[in-house]
Amino acid sequence: MATIQYPELVNNYLTFCNYAEEARKSNSLDLRWCNFLFPTTLLPLGVLLQTRKIKYLKPHSTNVSNYIDLITGKLSSYDVGGLSYVPFVSLPANQEKTSDVFSALYKLHNDGKEYGGEDAFKYIIGELVDNIYEHSEFKHALVMAQKYAKKEFVEICIYDDGVTIGGGFRKHGINVDDENAITQAILGKSTKSEERGYGLSTSIAIFTQGLHGEILIVSGSAGLYLGKQRNLYKFKEVHKLQGTLISIRVPYPAQKVNIYDFI
Amino acid sequence: MTSYKTIPIARHLSENLALRDSARKLFKLVEELDEHDVVMDFAHTSSISRSFAHEYITQKKQSSKRIKEINVPLPVKKMFAAVNSPKNKPILRMTGLRTIKV
Numbered sequence: 001m002a003t004i005q006y007p008e009l010v011n012n013y014l015t016f017c018n019y020a021e022e023a024r025k026s027n028s029l030d031l032r033w034c035n036f037l038f039p040t041t042l043l044p045l046g047v048l049l050q051t052r053k054i055k056y057l058k059p060h061s062t063n064v065s066n067y068i069d070l071i072t073g074k075l076s077s078y079d080v081g082g083l084s085y086v087p088f089v090s091l092p093a094n095q096e097k098t099s100d101v102f103s104a105l106y107k108l109h110n111d112g113k114e115y116g117g118e119d120a121f122k123y124i125i126g127e128l129v130d131n132i133y134e135h136s137e138f139k140h141a142l143v144m145a146q147k148y149a150k151k152e153f154v155e156i157c158i159y160d161d162g163v164t165i166g167g168g169f170r171k172h173g174i175n176v177d178d179e180n181a182i183t184q185a186i187l188g189k190s191t192k193s194e195e196r197g198y199g200l201s202t203s204i205a206i207f208t209q210g211l212h213g214e215i216l217i218v219s220g221s222a223g224l225y226l227g228k229q230r231n232l233y234k235f236k237e238v239h240k241l242q243g244t245l246i247s248i249r250v251p252y253p254a255q256k257v258n259i260y261d262f263i
Numbered sequence: 264m265t266s267y268k269t270i271p272i273a274r275h276l277s278e279n280l281a282l283r284d285s286a287r288k289l290f291k292l293v294e295e296l297d298e299h300d301v302v303m304d305f306a307h308t309s310s311i312s313r314s315f316a317h318e319y320i321t322q323k324k325q326s327s328k329r330i331k332e333i334n335v336p337l338p339v340k341k342m343f344a345a346v347n348s349p350k351n352k353p354i355l356r357m358t359g360l361r362t363i364k365v
Binding site for chain 1: 276278279281282283284309310311312313314315321338341342345349350359360361363364365
């Protein structure tokens with residue numbers, strides 16, 4: 001029987017699912033041997049550990065341990081040498097306080113100049129964060145960008161524990177399952193008006209067609225991967241996500257892309 | 264002489280204009296002004312999302328005030344132009360998707 005080779009982004013999401021399942025069963029997690037976490041695993045794991053108050057055995061790796069302690073609020077950036085160490089930001093419930101969050105994220109990543117240019121980086125962060133505030137009704141939301149210079153890619157990841165894309169459609173009386181909701185959303189369907197719905201579709205076009213990157217969107221019981229493969233995932237209950245996770249990988253350093261070709 | 268009010272956008276909101284809600288709140292403030300003429304000063308803004316630009320244009324059309332923009336940086340100008348002349352939404356190839364149960 002042929003085995004399915006999942007793209008690494010999907011594998012990293014499934015790694016989170018394995019941790020989540022272990023945590024659900026025992027209300028504890030052994031992370032001692034965890035020596036590397038990509039944002040796709042780290043962001044939902046951080047929210048899970050924090051919200052379910054799950055006890056965990058700390059990773060032996062100081063770096064990973066610090067990341068987990070930071071994301072769960074056990075450490076502050078001050079404890080680990082300042083903001084420059086912290087690659088993620090938490091979205092405040094009050095939208096009026098987001099200005100500092102954007103500034104910190106942009107400053108930390110040199111305005112995304114090596115990630116396809118300032119326009120592209122700020123565009124995707126702005127659009128995806130706005131989508132969260134407009135649609136998700138989140139309690140927790142995190143944004144992270146991480147450069148892996150040796151591996152020659154950048155991973156930009158955004159996670160919220162809100163109502164999911166399908167949940168948002170269904171709340172507005174559009175009866176779709178989670179798989180169809182994701183595909184409709186990336187084709188530009190909006191719950192608000194025909195004039196809207198550009199944010200996600202244009203962001204995907206910029207990062208997959210303009211920058212030849214790959215993207216994974218997981219929301220509820222569905223996932224969509226666009227990259228070298230083009231897969232729609234129907235997740236079993238054990239792999240279902242509370243909320244929406246969007247992970248993007250682009251080659252690093254990425255050349256500047258003209259976003260106006262896509263919007 | 265006509266009196267007008269100038270709103271420094273970067274100072275009032277942010278140098279990075281991203282959220283629709285910020286545009287809504289900006290126009291809520293504009294509607295409460297005594298002045299009929301309002302100048303939106305975009306000096307020191309550095310980025311704008313499509314969503315913010317769309318909401319700004321929508322709110323401006325609905326506003327009872329006479330509004331003009333000054334010191335609009337090129338990226339902001341380009342985004343307003345993109346929203347004012349929207350292309351079709353990008354055609355993302357959705358054919359040939361492989362469905363996998365996991």
